[in-house]
Structures are given as C-alpha cells and as structure tokens.
Amino acid sequence: MRDLAALPKAHLHLHFTGSMRRTTLAELADRHGIRLPAVLLDADPLHVPADERGWFRFQRLYDAARACVRGEDDMRRVVTEAVEDDAAEGSGRLEIQVDPTSYAPFVGGLTPALEIVLDAAREASLATGVDVGVVVAASRMRHPLDARTLARLAVRHAGDGPGEVVGFGLSNDERRGDTSAFASAFAIARRAGLAAVPHGGELLGPAHVEDVLEHLHPDRLGHGVRSAEDPRVLDRVVDEGVALEVCPASNVSLGVYRSDADVPLRTLVEAGARVALGADDPLLFHARLLAQYEAARTVHGFSDAELAALARSSIVASRASDGVRSRLLAGVDAWLAQDPAAAPTAAGAPAGADAAAGAGAAEGTAADVDRASDADADAVDVRG
Numbered sequence: 001m002r003d004l005a006a007l008p009k010a011h012l013h014l015h016f017t018g019s020m021r022r023t024t025l026a027e028l029a030d031r032h033g034i035r036l037p038a039v040l041l042d043a044d045p046l047h048v049p050a051d052e053r054g055w056f057r058f059q060r061l062y063d064a065a066r067a068c069v070r071g072e073d074d075m076r077r078v079v080t081e082a083v084e085d086d087a088a089e090g091s092g093r094l095e096i097q098v099d100p101t102s103y104a105p106f107v108g109g110l111t112p113a114l115e116i117v118l119d120a121a122r123e124a125s126l127a128t129g130v131d132v133g134v135v136v137a138a139s140r141m142r143h144p145l146d147a148r149t150l151a152r153l154a155v156r157h158a159g160d161g162p163g164e165v166v167g168f169g170l171s172n173d174e175r176r177g178d179t180s181a182f183a184s185a186f187a188i189a190r191r192a193g194l195a196a197v198p199h200g201g202e203l204l205g206p207a208h209v210e211d212v213l214e215h216l217h218p219d220r221l222g223h224g225v226r227s228a229e230d231p232r233v234l235d236r237v238v239d240e241g242v243a244l245e246v247c248p249a250s251n252v253s254l255g256v257y258r259s260d261a262d263v264p265l266r267t268l269v270e271a272g273a274r275v276a277l278g279a280d281d282p283l284l285f286h287a288r289l290l291a292q293y294e295a296a297r298t299v300h301g302f303s304d305a306e307l308a309a310l311a312r313s314s315i316v317a318s319r320a321s322d323g324v325r326s327r328l329l330a331g332v333d334a335w336l337a338q339d340p341a342a343a344p345t346a347a348g349a350p351a352g353a354d355a356a357a358g359a360g361a362a363e364g365t366a367a368d369v370d371r372a373s374d375a376d377a378d379a380v381d382v383r384g
C-alpha cells in the first residue's frame, strides 16, 4: 500500500484558529490566564447536531479558542505550526483562511493583522517547502460593508507567491446573513483576480448552493457537499467548474452526516466534481488533512489511482503558481508510479510522529488541569 503522507496534495480548506494544535491552545490559554471549556482540550472530537443550537456550541468553542490568540507572537506561532503539520502530511500547497478582524485589536489594526499572517506564511513556506497562500475571509455575522473592507484589504496583497493573498471567502453560519448582500465584496475581490471561495452547502442544502452560485460566482465552494442532494444542482456545479472543498470530518462533527460513510464523496467525484479534501478545523474535529485521505481509502474504498486523482484535483483547484502546480502534479505521478510493495516512508513521517506523540502527552496534562479547576464545568458538554 502506498504511503498517503507521501502523496503530494493541496490543502485548500483550513481555518487559522481551527488549525491550532491542542497543546498550543493549552499553552496560550495558560499564558494569558484564560480558562477554556474542558471539551476543547479532551480527546474526543466535537460532535453537535446540525441545527442552530449545535452551531452555537461550535461557535462558542471556536470563539474561546480564538480568544487565546493575543498578539503577533501567537499569530506567527499558529501559522508556523499549521504549515509544519501540513508538511508532515504531504501537503505541498496550503491556502489558509483567516478573518483578521478578531486579531486586529491586539496588533494595531486590520492591516498589520493580515500582514503578520502573510509574513509568517512566507517564512513558513521557506522553512518547510510547503507553498502557503492566504485566503481572507469575511463573516456572514458581520455587516456586508465589513466584507467590502476586507476585500479591499485582501486585494492589496493579491498574488500567487508564498505569503500572498489568493482568495476571498465568506464563513460562519450559513443560515445567517443575506448571501446577495455580499456580492459587491466578492466583485471587488474577483476584479483583482482573487479566487472567490465562500462557504456554502454544508449546513444548508442545494438551494443554498444555488444561492451562492448565483450571487457570489465562486471558483470554489467551502463544502458544497449538499449539492449531492439534487442532481441538477450538482450538474450545475460541475458545468460551472466550481471546485468543492470537501471536509468529511467537519461534516460528521457538525452533524451534517452521521458517519464518514454517509459523506457523499463518491457521488460528487463520479458526477465529475473537482474535489479538494480539507480538514477545516482540526482543533475541534481532531482530524487533519491526511485523515481525510485515509478515510477516502478505508471508508469509501478509493484505490491508489483514485486517491492520486483526488490529490491532482486539489492541486488543480488551488491558486498555486504554475511552477508549483507542475511540480506537485509530477510528484503525484511519481507517487502512483511507485511499486506499492516497495513504497518508501514519507519524508515528513518522523516529524509527524513526533508531533503526534507530543500532542498526546501534553493533552492529558492540560485536560487534567482543566477538569481539576472545575472551570466551566457546565459550559459546553457537547458530547452527550
């Protein structure tokens, strides 16, 4: 069996805060004297129902984690570690998504907040060899004029090199906000050549996918999995060449599907959709990029040739430069050309194994401390 960590891939759906290692979150919380809900540090992935209450719980935990990132050093660390973890799993291109709004107060404004992320992304690209672009994401929970401000900021840093902005997104609860009200922000981004990569079609169904297609003209959809529920909408997604950033672990954690097996990965791929697997928020869902490819293999029965096609699809859907894309695509061909019986271990495997062991060790400590302190015991027991 070929080693999936050695398969070159592009990671197109990863949120800044959601990428954090739990060990890092525990350390930052400790440093800043913040008490975290115990569930954020325990060994179980988040599991909530796909309703507004479930989303509220998810958002509350996410906000608690975000509140631990206070200033430039923390921000740089989050980016650096996200890239290191991607490198260990064979990602050759990461497009990390950030809404700089929450960090702006700690660093003197939106512009420095974004520039810190970009600079850290550039440095991490040099250090790891993973080519890192940034997606600036607006929130559905804020005024559409805020989205326009962020789009204009994103445009100033547009480019396809490491540490440049490649896309403009829209995140948060799909049930909130009027999609059409964000059209002008996306128009600003598109005019400057940024990819339009809004979320859509995860919590809401095919009608929402159409709404997003209609008003925001996406190049890629964050999730879009629910388009599988209507062949007409799925055909439209395929015909318009809209790639889908499919994040199975996220779908299951957020209650959209009961299990990995229920994620319609095969339906999407067989319809001809360009799929890029992503991790979304590994901090909460406890599965990084590699785990999504492993699930495609073990749960959905994808052969190595099909897994290579998924990796190619992610690379083609990325906004990496032509040179990076060609290099990664050649790597996919080389991976598939290997004799599976003699497949060598991934170059990144030792680092990944160390990181995992370290995370396991520190997690226990942090969770124990938190339980002992009885902090927020009532807060967010989302596992029941």
Ligand SMILES: [Zn+2]
Pocket: 013, 015, 171, 199, 222, 280
């Ligand atoms: Zn997302």
